[in-house]
Amino acid sequence: MTKLLEIEGLQTHFFTRDGVAKAVDGVSLSLDRGEILGLVGESGSGKSVTGFSILGLVDPPGRVVGGRIVFDGADLVAGGERMMRGLRGRRIAMIFQDPMMTLNPVLRIDTQMIETVRAHADVSRAAARERAREALVRVGISSPDERLESYPHQFSGGMRQRVAIAIALLHEPDLIIADEPTTALDVTIQAQILSEVQTLCAEAGTALIWITHDLAVVSGLADRLAVMYAGRIIEAGPTAGIIARPAHPYTKGLIESVPQGKRHGTLLKQIGGMTPSLLHLPRGCKFAPRCPRADAACDPEPPLAEIAAGRGVRCVHPHLEAEESAAS
Ligand SMILES: Nc1ncnc2c1ncn2[C@@H]1O[C@H](COP(=O)(O)OP(=O)(O)OP(=O)(O)O)[C@@H](O)[C@H]1O
Ligand SMILES: [Mg+2]
Incomplete structure (x- = not known):
């Protein structure tokens, strides 16, 4: 079966006064129906711009300058804004970090949700309201009738994000792109929302890109991970394999900087150096200046090479399984 989403060599650049910031520079990734992909990376690595590019939401001075984004067989880059308008909200939905990107502060929830339903479906107001009510119940909002008559400011942050998720789910989209939607919430609410979204996607067969x-x-949510660095994917593959045996030195550094029970009492490692400015990227591998393994072989920049089935790494000195077991 064809992939739901296939991105090849995507390049999204920002033409600023100081120069061209190549925020996304040659990103390729694909997604099956119902699959959950975690798109991970430090601040400024190009995660959001990748998400916005898929939805055709990149504003000037930014522009998609290269590559293909094929959604269910249709090329979104070639199809342009007209094609996007037919898909956005209906077959591809986005959940933003700030739910107020989705919600209108001056309109009641029912008004907003009914409008959203009727924008893409030819149904009566009553039927649209019922669909909105069901969506609120699905994301765990109690007394939905009362809630429908409320304004966004009458909700807590966690509840507002649930409403935004309910709106994303209204048309049972094929793909949801969630950009850090739980980062601003309490850890407990974050965990709740994560597991709920996971269940909802599994039930509806919705694919999810969780940024x-x-x-x-x-790592507890995604089937596969794609790790971004300086506008590129530097490692991709099944979540369990990457977490257990990261191959790229950057991924390894990221994993070692996450607190874990079993390493209690030991100092967390940190990746040395700083994220490079996109306007002054080093030659060759973009991670080389911070990499303990870097040498002359890291220039020219390596491609994302397959080291195992479904597992890609952009590194000439990856941590390989054989070497790990030799060391232990
Ligand atoms: N409007 C803009 N104008 C100029 N450059 C931009 C603009 N938006 C993004 N960029 C460039 O793209 C880079 C990547 O941005 P992006 O928002 O995708 O990062 P991110 O990985 O989502 O980071 P974060 O974790 O902070 O959200 C930025 O560092 C910046 O250089
Ligand atoms: Mg972002």
């Missing part, structure tokens, strides 16, 4: 800088959050 986060927090590897711990996504």
Whole structure:
């Protein structure tokens, strides 16, 4: 069966006064129906711009300058805004970090949800309201009738995000792109929402791209991970394999900087150095200046090479399984 989403060599650049910031520079990834992909990386690595590019929401001075985004067989880059308008909200939905990106502060929840339903479905107001009510129940909002008549400011942050998720689910989209939607919430509420979204996606067969800088959050949720660095994917593959045996030195560094019970009492490792400025990227491998394994072989920049089935690494000196077992 064809993939639900296939991105090949995506390049999204920002043409600023100081130069061209290549926020996304050659990203390739694919997603099956119902699959959950965790898109992970430090701040500024290009995660959000990747998500916005899929939805056609990149504003000037930014522009998709290269690559293909094929959704269910249709090329979204070639199809342009007209094609996107037909898909956005209906077949591809987005959940933002700030639910107020989705919600209108001056409209009651029922008004907003009914409008959203009727934008893409030819149904009566009553039927649209019923669908909205069901969506609120699905995301765990009690007394939905009362809640429908409330304004966004009458909800807590966690509840507002639930409403935004309910709106994303209204049309049972094929794909949801969630950009750090739980980062601003309490850890307990974050965990609740994560597991609920996971269940909802499994029930509806919805594919999910969960964007986060927090590897711990996504490792319990995603089937596969794609790790971004300086606008590129530097490692991708099944979650369990990457967490257990990260191959790229950057991924390894990220994992070692996550607090874990079994390493209690030992100092957390940190990745040395700083994220490079996109306007002054080093030659060759973009991680080389911070990498303990870097040498002359790291220039030119290596491609994302397959080291095992479904497992890609952009590194000439990856941590390989054989070497790990030799060391232990
Ligand atoms: N409007 C813009 N104008 C100029 N450059 C931009 C703009 N938006 C993004 N960029 C560039 O793209 C880079 C990647 O941004 P992006 O928002 O995708 O990062 P991110 O990985 O989502 O980070 P975070 O974890 O902080 O959300 C930024 O560091 C910046 O250089
Ligand atoms: Mg972001």
